[in-house]
Amino acid sequence: MLRVSVTHRLGSFTLDAAFDSENGLTALFGRSGAGKTSLINAIAGLYRPDRGRIVVDGTVLTDTSAGIFVPAHRRRVGYVFQEGRLFPHLNVRQNLLYGSWFAPREAGGNPFDRIVELLGIGGLLARRPANLSGGEKQRVAIGRALLSQPHLLVMDEPLASLDEGRRGEIFPYIERLRDETRVPIVYVSHSIAEVARLATTLVVLSEGRVAAVGPTAQVMARLDLFPLTGRAEAGAILATRVAAHDRAFGLTVLKVAAGELRVPHLDLPVGAALRVRIRARDVMIALEAPAGLSALNVLPGTVAEIVAGEGPIVQMRLDCAGEALIARLTRRSVETLGLVPGKRVHAVIKSIAFDHHAFAGAVPGAASADAEIAEG
């Protein structure tokens, strides 16, 4: 359990943000300059906020009204920085062990081997940071933070400095971290794709304030947040399960609440859970179940909400058997089709939604998927 409330002035910028979150991975999402890094720096104790209260699992780290400010080195908040910040004068093993010099000896054996194995960095131990690739550096940085036995792990855009391929290399490790260790994670990102894939709880920050907090799928389905999440990238998340593989056509069938989705083959076992992010711009609306259409994916649903945006475009939220789907259409289409809340429609998901922003390399075949596929 993490409770954060921080007010701090930095020149003309004011950070005034508060959120609570359960364990798991909490994503702080927002544009650059929204105050994401300032917020986690306050959590890590890298500065003393003007006013604020930060509590991790019942331990008060900052409480300005009570005059409490635990210094950074006694907080047990592991920090994975955007640029890694490995110590250049130490080799990988020494970097990894740096935090354990100061962490209390805890029962349960040495986690070193387990974490080295988890992150796949066993072959790098004797190397110097200068001789590591970007992806390797970030994995070592994550391992170094974990080995300081943190009570909370904060990660500041750990993938931002990496190219697509290297990102795909790190993703599975962060997911394993989220699922296999008990350490809660606060993850800063300005990439909706990362958030969709990783976050349990989503906090949307805008100009220093919290615009929304909640379970990821719920927050991402909110139409009023579109200006913040970015129109082009906006989309909803569907929880799916691999139902079958259609070998003859090289397709995988995913089961969602409202029906089935067919996507290019995914190398996952039947029954595996997947998050699928379907972008609003890839969804078309039909009044009747379409026939004679090349699109493979049609889900029945009900219009739940229509929000007019700027100019001719409107955003629409559909309720597909309890799950939200977001569509982006012209105002003219809405009028022609007579779309109003409560109307029953069919959502057609375009098959050309091939996405290189998808998590290349993470799920084999995901790069050519129908929509963005996120394992998890």
Place this chain on the structure above:
Amino acid sequence: MGLIGLTPEELTAIRLSLRVATAAMLGSLPVGLMAAMLLARGRFWGRSLLNVVVHLPLVMPPVVTGYLLLILFGRHGVLGEFLADRLGVVFAFRWTGAALASAVMGLPLMVRSMRLSIDSVDRRLEDAAATLGAGRVWVWLTVTLPLILPGIVAGMILSFARALGEFGATITFVSNIPGETQTLPTAIYTFLQVPGGEVGALRLTAVAVAISIAALLASEAVTQRASRRAAGL
């Protein structure tokens, strides 16, 4: 005539010079490092004053520095009397005085070199160390110090070299006593004051050149090694 044609007096001057320079270098190391840290990181009243005091010997005529040292640390100087009576430390007309004069003259160079390297330390690495549980002292010992080591070494070499060449402040403060305060430069000067002394002056000049080249080569090697280490290569 002893080793490679050097007279015992000349050998004494060489040995003394090396001893004075080494003492000056080692003695000013803690002072210089502390001053460099304060100037680079400190935010306190009187910081510019400290900066001026440290750099003064660089801009004042060495004779002035030497005379000020004489006033302060002479046998009847303000501090000299106190140090002699209470601690038994005497600088006036001793080799220790020559070392003190050299240390003061070399301090600005040492501090400058160290300060530059402290300024170039990525302080975000220190933040990273703090999040890993290191308190301020440990951060300094395990991150800052290794990263500024090249600057420290370079500063020490500069101080040593300056001490070897120091003339004005030394001769003003502790005079030119053979075997006690007569270093290489003052010995050369003395040779040049007497008829027929040119040969001796030339021999000592050759020695001075040799020592300087050796010191520069050593500094180059050490700095390079330390830099490579700090850069993680």
